[in-house]
Amino acid sequence: MSAIRAATVTFDHVSKRYPGTGAAHPGAVEDLTLEVPAGKICVLVGPSGCGKTTSLKMVNRLIEPTSGRILIDGADAAEREVTDLRRSIGYVIQQVGLFPHQTVGENVATVPRLLGWPEDRRRARVDELLGLVGLEPDLHRDRYPAALSGGERQRVGVARALAADPPLMLMDEPFGAVDPIVRERLQNEFLRLQDSLAKTILFVTHDIDEAIKMGDLIAVLEAGGRLAQFGTPDEILAHPASEFVGRFVGADRGLKRLALARVRDLVLLPAVTAQLGDDAARVRRLDASDSAGFVLLVDDEGRPIGWIGPRQLPDSGGLAAAMAAPMSPLLDRRTTLKDALAMLIDAEVQVGIVVDERGSVAGLVTADEITAYARREREAQTA
Amino acid sequence: MDLLRGVATWFSDPGNWSGSNGVPWRIGEHVVLSALAVALAVAIALPAGLAIGHTGRGERIATAVAGLGRAVPSYALLILFVPLFGLGFSSALPALILLAIPPILVNTVAGIRAVEADGVEAGRGMGMTGVQVLARVELPAAMPAIVAGLRTSAVQVVATATLAALVAGGGLGRYIVDGFALQQDDRILAGAVLVAFLAIGTDRALTAAQRRFERRPGSIPIGAPGAPGAPSSPFAPPGPSAV
Numbered sequence: 001m002s003a004i005r006a007a008t009v010t011f012d013h014v015s016k017r018y019p020g021t022g023a024a025h026p027g028a029v030e031d032l033t034l035e036v037p038a039g040k041i042c043v044l045v046g047p048s049g050c051g052k053t054t055s056l057k058m059v060n061r062l063i064e065p066t067s068g069r070i071l072i073d074g075a076d077a078a079e080r081e082v083t084d085l086r087r088s089i090g091y092v093i094q095q096v097g098l099f100p101h102q103t104v105g106e107n108v109a110t111v112p113r114l115l116g117w118p119e120d121r122r123r124a125r126v127d128e129l130l131g132l133v134g135l136e137p138d139l140h141r142d143r144y145p146a147a148l149s150g151g152e153r154q155r156v157g158v159a160r161a162l163a164a165d166p167p168l169m170l171m172d173e174p175f176g177a178v179d180p181i182v183r184e185r186l187q188n189e190f191l192r193l194q195d196s197l198a199k200t201i202l203f204v205t206h207d208i209d210e211a212i213k214m215g216d217l218i219a220v221l222e223a224g225g226r227l228a229q230f231g232t233p234d235e236i237l238a239h240p241a242s243e244f245v246g247r248f249v250g251a252d253r254g255l256k257r258l259a260l261a262r263v264r265d266l267v268l269l270p271a272v273t274a275q276l277g278d279d280a281a282r283v284r285r286l287d288a289s290d291s292a293g294f295v296l297l298v299d300d301e302g303r304p305i306g307w308i309g310p311r312q313l314p315d316s317g318g319l320a321a322a323m324a325a326p327m328s329p330l331l332d333r334r335t336t337l338k339d340a341l342a343m344l345i346d347a348e349v350q351v352g353i354v355v356d357e358r359g360s361v362a363g364l365v366t367a368d369e370i371t372a373y374a375r376r377e378r379e380a381q382t383a
Numbered sequence: 384m385d386l387l388r389g390v391a392t393w394f395s396d397p398g399n400w401s402g403s404n405g406v407p408w409r410i411g412e413h414v415v416l417s418a419l420a421v422a423l424a425v426a427i428a429l430p431a432g433l434a435i436g437h438t439g440r441g442e443r444i445a446t447a448v449a450g451l452g453r454a455v456p457s458y459a460l461l462i463l464f465v466p467l468f469g470l471g472f473s474s475a476l477p478a479l480i481l482l483a484i485p486p487i488l489v490n491t492v493a494g495i496r497a498v499e500a501d502g503v504e505a506g507r508g509m510g511m512t513g514v515q516v517l518a519r520v521e522l523p524a525a526m527p528a529i530v531a532g533l534r535t536s537a538v539q540v541v542a543t544a545t546l547a548a549l550v551a552g553g554g555l556g557r558y559i560v561d562g563f564a565l566q567q568d569d570r571i572l573a574g575a576v577l578v579a580f581l582a583i584g585t586d587r588a589l590t591a592a593q594r595r596f597e598r599r600p601g602s603i604p605i606g607a608p609g610a611p612g613a614p615s616s617p618f619a620p621p622g623p624s625a626v
Contacts, residue, residue, distance in 0.1 A: 062508055086510030097505030100601025101523040111509050144600040160509075170508075 006038035006200045007073045007167040009059065014068035016054050016225070027054045029225035032068070036217065038167075039198040043215035045205055046248070051225030052204045056170050059202060060086045072168060087111050090161030090169035090199070094176040096153045098145040104130070104156050105141040111164040129159040134189060151182040158190065162197070171203045175210070187213060208249055212237070212259050213336075220245050234260055258338035258374055263331050266373060268354055268363025273298045274308070277318040284313060296353065297324045302360030304330070304353050328353050331365060341370045389569030390576065399573075404557065406577065413554035413581060416547060417540045420476055424483030424536060429529070432488045436495025436525070437517050445492045452485030457543045465550050475544070475552030482543055483536040490532025494525030497603055524603050526596040531605050534589035541582045545574075555581070 014032045018025040026049035036042040044052040057063040059070055061082050070077045077085055098107050108129055109122045117125070127137040133155040145153055154175060161169055175183040175190075191214065194201070205211055211218050212233045220236065222228040222244050229241040237253045237260070240246035249256065272288040273296045288295050293310040297319060306324025314323070329343040331352045344352050344367045352365045393399060400406050435441045460481055464474035498521045506516045548556030558574025561567075597604040 057508075060508055062504070083510040083512055086508060088510075091505065091508035093501060093505060093508070095499075095501035097499075097501035097503075099502055099506070099520055099523075100499075101599060102601070110506075110511075114510055114515070146600060 005167040008038045009036040010071040012069045014065045017066045029054050034230050040216040041201040042217045043203045043211040044219050045211040046221035050221040052221050056204050060089045090166040092157050092161045092171040092174040094173040096157040100145050103142050108160045133159045150178040169199050169201045259336045261337045263335045264333040271296045271361050271364045280314045281316045304361050330355050337370050390572045393569045393573045409555050417544045420479035420540050421483050421537050424480045428484045428487035432491025436492045449485040449489040470551040472552050474550045475547035479540050483540050486535040487532040490528045494528025495521050498524045527602050530593040538586045541585050545578050
């Protein structure tokens with residue numbers, strides 16, 4: 001189960017026309033050609049009716065193409081036995097479609113059961129998958145879908161799609177039915193999962209922000225099912241291929257591009273720190289001009305406690321936690337610059353504290369530094 | 384009062400409890416005839432209803448059959464088969480089967496159609512065959528509706544099997560038919576009481592079964608918003624409210 005399996009998916013001049021109508025029929029697809037390399041997330045994005053869901057469903061043949069071929073690792077999907085084909089592809093839909101009369105465990109074991117796995121292997125796999133998607137197996141295995149929250153249902157849906165370790169996953173707005181906060185968390189969890197799974201994933205969304213966040217590659221489709229642009233998020237944001245793509249990614253694409261860079265892409269400013277119990281007189285002599293005279297108080301593990309300003313700093317004696325003012329937002333090296341900027345604006349501060357995996361201070365990031373990064377990137381693109 | 388006392392006397396007469404005109408024998412005839420009719424109706428209507436509900440094809444035929452079933456009087460249906468099969472059990476049975484089919488058929492179709500589309504799509508998308516989708520996704524959800532149809536059919540058949548006596552089909556209707564002929568009101572009323580108890584018992588038993596299915600997770604209770612059956616379906620019994 002640990003071996004990474006991923007498939008290359010190729011659309012070769014694939015069209016779907018609906019009889020009696022022109023190519024403008026909602027859901028029609030016109031001559032789609034693109035290749036998704038193994039292990040990549042390719043997001044199909046576009047306005048409603050642009051054929052993104054149709055394109056997805058043609059891969060597992062819930063919809064049959066009118067013409068063209070879809071190759072999975074070079075083999076024509078049309079020549080596979082259809083139930084065989086589908087059992088080898090993970091499938092997640094927006095409404096999840098859990099079977100309400102089956103327990104979570106039975107739901108997750110759907111494809112293994114169809115494949116005839118023995119009972120004990122199924123049970124072990126169910127527990128493994130529930131753990132993988134962050135659901136405690138003993139707590140959730142025997143519950144029914146009606147007893148789950150929206151986010152939990154989506155996780156079960158993902159676990160069910162992963163059950164037989166398919167090399168390819170199709171996800172149709174998989175996080176569309178949950179509120180924005182849960183969606184954000186599920187997206188992050190899924191990306192972390194994908195780091196180790198490295199599946200090939202076709203992902204449909206109408207939300208350009210989700211596409212930018214989730215996609216290694218983005219295929220922008222426009223009305224009539226035509227491929228408007230296919231490329232990395234950076235390429236699409238920096239060089240929209242047409243007016244349509246430019247409008248679709250939005251006027252704020254400079255800001256959106258900040259979602260592509262992470263805190264680790266910046267040079268962190270050194271933090272001037274003082275430990276609990278340090279002598280105030282010695283701390284006064286530190287040069288904290290970069291942080292307006294504020295010194296960051298940390299515990300003996302280097303974890304931040306709060307800021308001590310020049311006026312809170314006593315003339316002598318040891319430093320105590322009570323002297324520290326509220327904290328700046330804590331940032332991880334993986335936080336996107338867009339999120340980091342949003343956190344700084346929300347907290348009404350200029351400086352964010354970057355911490356490492358153990359929670360110790362690694363450095364500082366300022367809002368100015370983030371906007372300067374955005375400006376440099378834009379200049380580099382136009383140059 | 385005289386009549387009630389007469390009925391009580393009739394029931395306490397040991398002569399009415401033995402032989403081929405005794406109560407146990409007549410109940411036996413009634414139950415066998417009804418059960419056979421319902422069983423054969425299930426054998427016909429359930430597969431047909433599942434196929435129509437699953438494929439979505441032939442729904443109009445099902446509706447037409449249901450309408451016809453309500454329009455044709457059961458008495459006429461009963462007489463219809465006499466020229467073909469002669470007097471007796473063999474003419475009563477096909478009439479009762481025809482009577483029992485529409486509620487089962489209509490409720491099965493409606494029950495399957497009411498199953499949420501995303502479960503079906505997920506099942507197909509994960510590689511279930513059509514039969515697997517039907518058996519593992521659609522049927523479990525539709526069971527309350529199907530049992531409700533069965534219940535309507537069974538109660539109707541038990542009540543209508545009384546008429547079988549008119550074509551010499553036996554059953555509890557004998558007491559009523561004979562009572563008319565002999566002008567024995569106590570016998571007529573005793574027969575009616577027995578039929579009523581049998582019908583109510585059937586209804587109770589199948590209501591319990593329906594409720595059991597409704598309590599299962601994921602089944603669609605009768606009477607729930609958007610559920611099959613009441614009030615749009617002609618065959619929804621006044622079922623228990625949603626659990």
